[in-house]
Amino acid sequence: MDMKKFGFLSFGHYADVPGSRVRTAADMLRQSIDLAVAAEEAGIDGAYFRVHHFARQAASPIPLLAAIGARTSRIEMGTGVIDMRYEQSAQLAEQASAVDLISGGERLQLGISRGSPEPALRGWESFERIPGPGENAIDMARRQALELLRALEGEGIAPADPEQAHDRAVLTPEGKLRIEPRSESLRQRIWWGAGSRSTALWAAEHGFNLQSSTLLLEDDGRELGDLQAEQIEQYRDAWREAGWDWEPRVSVSRSIIPIVDEESERYFGIRAQAERRDQVGVIDGVLARFGRSYIGSPDQIVEELRQDAAVMAADTVLVTVPNMLGVEFNARLFESLAKDVKPQLG
Numbered sequence: 001m002d003m004k005k006f007g008f009l010s011f012g013h014y015a016d017v018p019g020s021r022v023r024t025a026a027d028m029l030r031q032s033i034d035l036a037v038a039a040e041e042a043g044i045d046g047a048y049f050r051v052h053h054f055a056r057q058a059a060s061p062i063p064l065l066a067a068i069g070a071r072t073s074r075i076e077m078g079t080g081v082i083d084m085r086y087e088q089s090a091q092l093a094e095q096a097s098a099v100d101l102i103s104g105g106e107r108l109q110l111g112i113s114r115g116s117p118e119p120a121l122r123g124w125e126s127f128e129r130i131p132g133p134g135e136n137a138i139d140m141a142r143r144q145a146l147e148l149l150r151a152l153e154g155e156g157i158a159p160a161d162p163e164q165a166h167d168r169a170v171l172t173p174e175g176k177l178r179i180e181p182r183s184e185s186l187r188q189r190i191w192w193g194a195g196s197r198s199t200a201l202w203a204a205e206h207g208f209n210l211q212s213s214t215l216l217l218e219d220d221g222r223e224l225g226d227l228q229a230e231q232i233e234q235y236r237d238a239w240r241e242a243g244w245d246w247e248p249r250v251s252v253s254r255s256i257i258p259i260v261d262e263e264s265e266r267y268f269g270i271r272a273q274a275e276r277r278d279q280v281g282v283i284d285g286v287l288a289r290f291g292r293s294y295i296g297s298p299d300q301i302v303e304e305l306r307q308d309a310a311v312m313a314a315d316t317v318l319v320t321v322p323n324m325l326g327v328e329f330n331a332r333l334f335e336s337l338a339k340d341v342k343p344q345l346g
Helices: 025-042 061-071 089-102 123-127 137-152 197-205 224-242 262-268 298-306 309-313 327-345
Strands: 005-010 046-049 076-079 108-113 190-194 209-212 250-258 279-283 286-290 293-296 316-320
Touching: 005 025, 005 076, 005 327, 025 046, 025 061, 025 327, 046 061, 046 108, 046 316, 061 076, 061 089, 089 108, 089 137, 108 137, 108 209, 137 190, 190 197, 197 209, 197 224, 209 224, 224 250, 224 309, 250 262, 250 298, 250 309, 250 327, 262 327, 293 298, 298 309, 298 327, 316 327
Parallel strands: 005 046, 005 316, 046 076, 076 108, 108 190, 190 209, 209 250, 250 293, 250 316
Antiparallel strands: 279 286
């Protein structure tokens, strides 16, 4: 069995508040690049970033990922997730392809989805994204996600001007023009963030890798790990039924804080007991289950993660990190994850 991949997932918070080492947007962006470099040096497999609009968090992943691609050589770079309600599919295909090519290809892991609750009221309209006739915002996000896949597959996007000369490599037999530059392999590295079992089935049907959300919008009293493990099993069954000819990847996200020194004990030791259980709340009128935190010694964390059915079922674990504590703190966290946790969960 291949070694399970471990990546970090940063929400990209920044605020000028006591204790913060990330006070401005510039701090956040520059430190995000440094976090990726530190993670690669420690032996972590991926650097992933959340995308939230109209908030003091990371929002524009493409320039950030391009910079990371130029500063690193091995680590995967990704998103978790880009809100497709805000995106123009052909433009995103061009930009993501450029990032992938800058980084040498095969490293970009682009997580997309229909988005999560946000502070703006129909914020996508401010980005000039308007649902079509008979669509709601979720329909629009899914349509644009499928358009992104087709653009990356090389489908013609724009009608060719008959009065202009055309590069035959860009012109399709139907007389339309493909996007360029295009990373031809990127299509198989597009992930869909799924917060329910039905959404995971949709992702399998359309050939997306699966990012199982940090929560599930269908609480029935079972632990999040058990709910997600069922989701993953159903997704893989649906993938086989769809007949795709490559093996999909599946990730889950977890809050994991090894207590390895006085600073990590000071910040998180007191929270270890309070956050040992899943949390249940309401999002968009639906009962949702949020995952617990794994805080303690590395050996204790390994034993607890082995009891998490979804962690064991997934091939990739994305560890949410406290980015506002700065690069040095998180570099020590990466070192412990790579040395003490990852090898035990292969």
